[in-house]
Amino acid sequence: MAPDFTLDAHDSETAARAGRLQTGHGEVLTPAFMPVGTQASVKTLTPDELIAAGADILLANTYHLYLRPGVETVRGMGGLHRFMSWPRAILTDSGGFQVLSLSELRKVGARGVEFRSHLDGSRHMIAPEDAIRIQDGLGTDIAMSFDEPVELPAPAEAIRVAVDRTVDWARRGLDERRRLRDEGRGVMALFGINQGGVDAAERRRCFESLGGMPFDGFALGGLWVGEARALSLEMVERDVAMFPAERPRYLMGVGHPVDVIEAVARGVDMFDCVLPTRNARRGTVFISTGRLVVKNAAYANDPRPLDPACDCYTCRRFSRGYLRHLFTAGEILGMRLASIHAVSHMIGLARDARAAIIEGRFQAFRAAFLTRFQSGELLSPASVPVRRGSPGVTESASGFPRSGPRGSTEEMLDDVE
Amino acid sequence: MAPDFTLDAHDSETAARAGRLQTGHGEVLTPAFMPVGTQASVKTLTPDELIAAGADILLANTYHLYLRPGVETVRGMGGLHRFMSWPRAILTDSGGFQVLSLSELRKVGARGVEFRSHLDGSRHMIAPEDAIRIQDGLGTDIAMSFDEPVELPAPAEAIRVAVDRTVDWARRGLDERRRLRDEGRGVMALFGINQGGVDAAERRRCFESLGGMPFDGFALGGLWVGEARALSLEMVERDVAMFPAERPRYLMGVGHPVDVIEAVARGVDMFDCVLPTRNARRGTVFISTGRLVVKNAAYANDPRPLDPACDCYTCRRFSRGYLRHLFTAGEILGMRLASIHAVSHMIGLARDARAAIIEGRFQAFRAAFLTRFQSGELLSPASVPVRRGSPGVTESASGFPRSGPRGSTEEMLDDVE
Numbered sequence: 001m002a003p004d005f006t007l008d009a010h011d012s013e014t015a016a017r018a019g020r021l022q023t024g025h026g027e028v029l030t031p032a033f034m035p036v037g038t039q040a041s042v043k044t045l046t047p048d049e050l051i052a053a054g055a056d057i058l059l060a061n062t063y064h065l066y067l068r069p070g071v072e073t074v075r076g077m078g079g080l081h082r083f084m085s086w087p088r089a090i091l092t093d094s095g096g097f098q099v100l101s102l103s104e105l106r107k108v109g110a111r112g113v114e115f116r117s118h119l120d121g122s123r124h125m126i127a128p129e130d131a132i133r134i135q136d137g138l139g140t141d142i143a144m145s146f147d148e149p150v151e152l153p154a155p156a157e158a159i160r161v162a163v164d165r166t167v168d169w170a171r172r173g174l175d176e177r178r179r180l181r182d183e184g185r186g187v188m189a190l191f192g193i194n195q196g197g198v199d200a201a202e203r204r205r206c207f208e209s210l211g212g213m214p215f216d217g218f219a220l221g222g223l224w225v226g227e228a229r230a231l232s233l234e235m236v237e238r239d240v241a242m243f244p245a246e247r248p249r250y251l252m253g254v255g256h257p258v259d260v261i262e263a264v265a266r267g268v269d270m271f272d273c274v275l276p277t278r279n280a281r282r283g284t285v286f287i288s289t290g291r292l293v294v295k296n297a298a299y300a301n302d303p304r305p306l307d308p309a310c311d312c313y314t315c316r317r318f319s320r321g322y323l324r325h326l327f328t329a330g331e332i333l334g335m336r337l338a339s340i341h342a343v344s345h346m347i348g349l350a351r352d353a354r355a356a357i358i359e360g361r362f363q364a365f366r367a368a369f370l371t372r373f374q375s376g377e378l379l380s381p382a383s384v385p386v387r388r389g390s391p392g393v394t395e396s397a398s399g400f401p402r403s404g405p406r407g408s409t410e411e412m413l414d415d416v417e
Numbered sequence: 418m419a420p421d422f423t424l425d426a427h428d429s430e431t432a433a434r435a436g437r438l439q440t441g442h443g444e445v446l447t448p449a450f451m452p453v454g455t456q457a458s459v460k461t462l463t464p465d466e467l468i469a470a471g472a473d474i475l476l477a478n479t480y481h482l483y484l485r486p487g488v489e490t491v492r493g494m495g496g497l498h499r500f501m502s503w504p505r506a507i508l509t510d511s512g513g514f515q516v517l518s519l520s521e522l523r524k525v526g527a528r529g530v531e532f533r534s535h536l537d538g539s540r541h542m543i544a545p546e547d548a549i550r551i552q553d554g555l556g557t558d559i560a561m562s563f564d565e566p567v568e569l570p571a572p573a574e575a576i577r578v579a580v581d582r583t584v585d586w587a588r589r590g591l592d593e594r595r596r597l598r599d600e601g602r603g604v605m606a607l608f609g610i611n612q613g614g615v616d617a618a619e620r621r622r623c624f625e626s627l628g629g630m631p632f633d634g635f636a637l638g639g640l641w642v643g644e645a646r647a648l649s650l651e652m653v654e655r656d657v658a659m660f661p662a663e664r665p666r667y668l669m670g671v672g673h674p675v676d677v678i679e680a681v682a683r684g685v686d687m688f689d690c691v692l693p694t695r696n697a698r699r700g701t702v703f704i705s706t707g708r709l710v711v712k713n714a715a716y717a718n719d720p721r722p723l724d725p726a727c728d729c730y731t732c733r734r735f736s737r738g739y740l741r742h743l744f745t746a747g748e749i750l751g752m753r754l755a756s757i758h759a760v761s762h763m764i765g766l767a768r769d770a771r772a773a774i775i776e777g778r779f780q781a782f783r784a785a786f787l788t789r790f791q792s793g794e795l796l797s798p799a800s801v802p803v804r805r806g807s808p809g810v811t812e813s814a815s816g817f818p819r820s821g822p823r824g825s826t827e828e829m830l831d832d833v834e
Contacts (some may be wrong), residue, residue, distance in 0.1 A: 040739075041748040047734075069717060074717055077738050085734045300486060301493055317464075317502045321494050322457075322726045325486045329460040332749055 005217070006249050011362040015240060015267035018357040021248055023089040023141040024187060025081060026160050028057045030248065030269040031353050033260065033346040034091060035277065039064050040084045041076075043277055045334045045343065047086045049153075052313060053344040054351060056088050057141075059272045063095030063102070064135055066126070067117050071137040079139030091142040091272075094131045094173075094254075096193075097149050097221075108148060108165070128169035129176040132190070140188050142217070143177075147168045147193040149222045159202050166195045174213055189216035191250060200238055206241045217248040220268070224254050233262055240267040251339055257349055257373060262355050276346050280338035283327040287344055289377040294320050294338065295327035302381045309378075311317040311380050312344035313337075320381075375394055422634070422665050428779040430656060430685035433772040438634075438665055440506040440558040442498060445474045447686040448666065448770050450677065450763040451508060452694065455461045456481050457491075457501045460728055461753045462760065464503045469730060470761040471768060473505050479551055480512030480519070483543070484534050488554040500506030502762055508572040508689075510669075511548045511583075514566050514638075525565060525582070536587050545586035546593040549607070557605050559634070560594075562587045564610040566639045576619050583612045584626040593628055606633035608667060614642050616656055617798050624659045634665040635683070641671050657684040674703050678786055681770050682779070697755035700744040703762055706794040711737050711755065712744035719798045729761035730754075739797075740805075757783065762773055 004022040011017065020029040035042045038061045042050055043132055050058060060080060065071065073291060079082040096113075099106055103115035103124075115188060126134075131146035147166045150159050170176035170192050180186025196202030206208065220239045223232045226332045236251065243249050254260065255273020263271070265401040276286060283295030287307035291417030292416035305315035306323065314323075326334030349369075421439040428434065438445040450457045452467060453515030455478040457466055467475060475499060486765050497507055497665070505817040513530075518521055520532035520541075529544030543551075548563035564583045567576050597603025609632035613619030627635065633737035637656045640649045653668065660666050665686045669676065670688020693703060700712030711723060720747065722732035723740065731740075732752040766786075773782035 039742075039746040039748055041743060041746070044749045044753070046750065046753070066747075067737075068746055073718055073738065073742075077720055077736060083739055083742075085735070086737070243450075274539045301490055303494055313463075319494060319500070321490065322500055322502070323484075323491075325456075325500075327460060328484055329481075330454040331456055332461045332752065333458045333463065335749065336461070336463070336753075399723070 005246065007246070008359075009358045011265075011357050012360065012361045015368075016264050016353070016357050016362045017267060017269070018354045019192075019269055021089075021269075023189070025089045025141055026056060026087050028270075029280070029351070030202075031260075031264045031350045031357075032057060032270050033255070033350040034048060034059045034270065034272040035343050035347075036272055037084070037086075037273075039068070040080060042339075042343070044282065044339045047084065049313070049340055050086075051088070053340065054347040055343065056225070057091060058086065059087070059091050059093060059100060060138070062092050062131060062138070062144075063098035063126075064090075065138060066095065066134050067119055068125075068316070071134050075137050075139070081139060088389065089249075090192075091270075091329060092135045092138060092140040094135065094144040094146040094193075095126065096131070096144075096147040097128065097253075098286040100149055100151065102252065104268050110165070110168070112146075112169075113148075114189035128172045129247045130273070132173045132186075133180065136177075136186050136188060141398060142189045142191060143171045144219065145190065145192045145215070147195055149195060149225075150197055152197050152222075152227065154197065154223055156199065156202075159199050163196050163202050163206045166193065167206060169214075170210055170213060172241070173304075174215070191215055191217040191219050192246075193219040193221040193252070194219050194239055194243075197222050198235055200235065203235060203239060204417075205244065207239065211242060211244070213251050215247070218243045219250040219251060219252050221252050224259065229259065229262075229387045232259075233266065236263050236266045236268060242265075242310065255346060257346070258370065260346070260349060261369055264350075264357075265362070265366055269352070273346075276399075277339050280342035281335040283323075283334070285338050285339065285342050285379065285392065288343075288345075289290040289372055289375050292320075292377055292379055294323045298381045299324045304342050307378070308339070309343070310341060310345060310348070312341050312348075314341040314344075317380055422663065426775045426777075428682075428774050429777065430780045431682040431783075431814040433681050433688070433770070433774050433779045434684060435771045436665065436686055437706065438506075440474070440606070442504060442506045443473060444507050444560050445687075446771060448677075448681045448774075448798045449474060450672070450688065450767040451476045451689040452760045452764075452813075453478075453689055453691045454501070454503075455691075456485070457497060459721040459756075459760070460698065461756045462750070464501065465758065466730070466757055467503075468505070470757065471764040474508060475503065476508050476510060477501075477555070477557070478512065478515060479548060479561075480508075480543075481511050482513035482535055483512065483556060483740060484541075485550050489549050489809070489827040491553050492556070495752075498556060506558045506761070507556075508608075508667075508687075509552045509555060509557040509561065511552065511561040511563045511610075512543065512734065513548075513561075513806075514670075516543065517566055517568070520572075527585070529563075529586075530565075532540045545589045547601055549603075550597065551589045553594075553605060555602050559608060561636065562590045562607065562632070564612055566612060566642075567614055569614050569639075569642055573613065573616065573619075573681070576614050576616050580613050580623045581620050582612065583610065584623060587627055587630060589630070589633075608632055608634040608636050608665075610636040610638040610669070611656055611660075613637050613703065614639050615648050615652055618650065621659065622655060624656065625653075628659060628661070632664070633708070634667060635660045636667040636669050636686075638669050638672045640668070641676065646676065647678075650674075650683065650825070653680050653685060654685045667729060673789060674763070674764060677760040677763070677766060678770060678783055679772075682732045682783055684826075688767070690763075694756050697759035700740075700755065700757050702755050702794065704758075705762075706789055706792050707796055709737075709796055711740045713741070715798045716741045721795075723755070723758050724762070725795060727762060727765070729758050731758040 009018040019030040106115035128146040200248035250270035299320040302320040426435045436447040552560035619817035667687035686786040716737040719737040773779040
C-alpha cells in the first residue's frame with residue numbers, strides 16, 4: 001500500500017532528481033509543487049482549474065478539517081476526495097504546526113496536545129495516534145506524522161525536548177497505522193518529519209531515530225520560519241544527505257520560486273506553500289522575470305497579460321489592466337485570476353525543472369531561471385505599445401491617453417509569510 | 418445598425434413570445450435573463466462560466482465604469498468586450514438609477530445630474546448626451562437612455578416632473594446618437610425607458626412621447642422597487658399593451674423566478690437582476706422547487722446537489738454538504754459555486770420558457786413551474802439516504818451519524834433587494 005516511488009533521472013552536476021510517486025489517486029510527478037487546500041478548498045479555485053494548472057496533488061490540513069466540518073462529516077460524504085470533488089492525490093498535513101500556531105491555551109505533554117479551538121474555544125486533545133486515525137478517516141493518500149515544531153528562536157533544551165517528542169510521536173503514529181491496517185484500513189502512505197530547527201546536531205539526532213522507521217517518505221520540517229535563506233539551504237543539504245535516496249523528500253511550507261529551484265538542486269522532491277496564492281489574492285504574483293504587483297496604478301492601461309511567457313488561462317485571456325481594475329474595484333474575480341496564474345506558475349516551474357533534469361540540462365536551466373527571475377524585465381509598464389480600438393469601438397478624437405500613471409515602483413512584499 | 422429583432426413564436430393563450438435579437442456580438446435568444454456585471458465582472462465568475470451557463474448577453478453599468486476604471490481606460494484597452502474578455506453581447510445601463518441611489522449630493526436639473534462620486538467624493542456632471550457618449554465609448558451593444566427614476570412613494574408632482582425630464586432626456590440622447598453616427602460612431606442600439614412609477618396615467622403619458630421616438634427597444638423602469646407584486650404586474654400589462662410588438666421589451670431589475678415567468682406571460686422579452694447572484698454569495702439559491710438556504714446546518718451532511726434537476730457545473734460536481742462547509746468556513750469557492758448555479762438556473766428558466774412558447778405549451782409550463790416552485794420539495798434534508806463509504810475509505814465502527822442537525826427551517830430572505 002506504500003506509494004511506489006520511482007526515480008526517472010538524476011542530475012549529474014547537482015543532487016536534483018526527477019521521480020514519480022504512485023498513489024491511490026494517480027501518479028505525482030516530482031519535483032512537485034502542491035497547492036494548499038487547507039479547508040478542503042484551494043482558495044478561490046475549482047478542482048478543474050487546479051487540473052488545468054497541472055496539479056496532480058494538493059495539500060489539505062488535518063487540524064482545520066478535524067475542527068470543521070469534522071472527520072465524521074467528511075467520511076460520511078465519501079471521504080475528502082469525493083467531498084471536495086478532487087480526483088487526484090491528497091497529502092494531509094498532520095496539524096502539529098497549526099495546533100502550535102493557531103489554537104489557544106495549548107498544553108503539549110507526552111500524551112499529545114491539549115488545546116482550545118481557534119474557532120469556538122472548545123477543548124480538544126490530539127494524540128499522535130489520533131492524528132493518524134483522523135487522516136485515515138479523511139481518506140488521505142499521504143498522511144504526515146504528528147510532530148512538534150518549535151517556535152524559533154528557542155533555547156537548546158526546548159529544541160531537544162521537541163525532537164525527543166517528535167521521535168516518540170513518529171513511532172506511535174506508525175504503530176497506530178499498523179493497528180489500522182490490522183483492521184483493514186490505513187492504506188495511506190505515512191511520511192516522517194525531521195525537526196530540530198536550524199540546529200544541525202539536533203536535526204541529525206532526530207533523523208538518527210526517524211531514519212530507522214518504516215516511513216514512506218521524509219519531510220524537512222521547521223525550516224523557512226524566519227532564518228536566513230543560506231542557513232535554511234544548509235539545513236536542506238544536511239537533511240537530504242541523511243535521507244534515503246529511494247524515498248520522496250518533502251520540504252514543508254516552501255514556495256518562493258528561488259527557494260524551490262535551490263532546494264530541487266539539493267535533492268528535494270516535493271513542496272507546498274500558501275505564499276503564491278496568498279500573495280495572488282492580494283494582487284501580487286510571481287512571473288518568470290520577478291514579482292509583479294498588478295494592483296499598482298502603473299498597470300491600469302497595460303494590455304499585456306501578467307506574464308507574456310505564461311500560457312495559463314489568466315494569461316491567455318486577460319490583461320494586467322483588467323486585473324488591476326478588478327483589484328481596485330474589489331472584485332473577487334481578480335483574486336481568482338491571479339490565483340490561477342500563481343498556481344500554474346509554481347506547478348509549471350516544478351515541471352520545467354523536472355524536464356530539465358530528465359534532459360540533463362538542469363544546471364543551465366537553474367542559471368537561466370535565476371538570471372531571468374532577477375532581471376525585472378517585463379515588469380515596467382513604460383515601454384508598452386498600446387493596442388488601439390477594436391472591431392466594435394471607433395476611436396475618439398482624443399484617443400488613448402499614452403501617459404498613464406507610471407511613476408510608481410514595485411511594491412515589495414515580504415517573501416515568506 | 419439597430420439590432421434586428423425577429424419574433425419566432427407567440428403563445429396563443431398569453432402575451433408570451435419568443436424572439437431573437439441580433440447584436441454586433443451575436444444573437445440573444447428571448448426571453449433572456451441577463452446576468453449583471455456592474456463593474457465589468459459578473460461577481461465571482463469568468464466569461465467562460467457565463468457561457469457555460471448559457472449567457473448570450475450580460476449587463477454592465479455606465480455609472481460605475483465611468484467612475485472606475487474610466488471610459489478612456491476601457492476604450493484604450495479595446496472596449497468593454499475585449500477589456501473583460503467577453504465575446505458576446507453587452508447591454509449597459511445608463512447610470513440614471515445608480516446616480517440616484519449611490520452618489521452623494523446629487524442635483525438633478527434640466528441640463529443633467531450633478532453629483533459627487535460615492536468612491537472618492539469627486540464632483541461630476543452627467544448630461545443625457547454624456548450618458549450616450551460614455552456608453553458608445555465603452556463599446557456597448559445596447560445602450561440605455563438616461564432617465565430619472567423617482568424614489569417611491571413620491572408626490573404626483575414629483576413623478577410628473579421626472580417623467581417630463583425622462584422624455585426630454587430621451588430625445589436628447591437620441592439626438593446625441595445621431596451626432597455620433599454622423600461621426601461614424603454610435604453603432605450601438607438604444608433603448609428608451611418608460612417611467613412614471615406605479616401611476617398608470619403617468620406611465621401612459623410618458624410612453625405617449627417615448628413611443629414616437631426611434632428607439633430600438635423599450636424598457637419598463639421604476640418597477641419592483643417595493644410595491645406589491647400584483648400592482649407591478651398590472652403596470653407591466655399596461656406598459657406592454659402600449660409598446661410596439663416588433664421591438665424588444667426589457668423589464669429592468671427583475672429577477673425572481675416567479676416574477677420572470679409572470680412577466681414573460683405578459684409579453685416581456687428581457688430581464689436583469691442582481692438578486693440571484695447576490696443571494697448566492699450569501700448562501701441562498703433558487704432551485705426548481707423553491708429557495709434553498711444551503712448555508713443552513715441542516716445541509717451539513719446532505720450529499721445531494723443544490724438542485725437534483727439542474728445540470729450546471731456546481732450541481733454536476735458538488736454536494737450541498739460541501740457547499741455548506743465552504744460557506745461556514747468562509748471559502749470564496751462557496752460563493753462561486755452558488756453563483757454558477759444561480760446564473761445557470763435563471764438563464765435556464767428563461768430558455769425553458771422560450772422552448773415552451775415555441776412548442777405551444779407555455780401555459781402548461783407556467784402552471785407546472787409555479788406548482789413545483791411553491792412545492793418546497795427537495796428542500797428538506799430529512800429524507801436523504803446517506804451515501805456510505807468510498808473506494809478509498811473504510812467505514813468506522815460508529816459509521817456515519819444519521820441524525821444530523823435537522824430541526825432548522827428555511828431562513829427566508831426578502832425576495833427583492
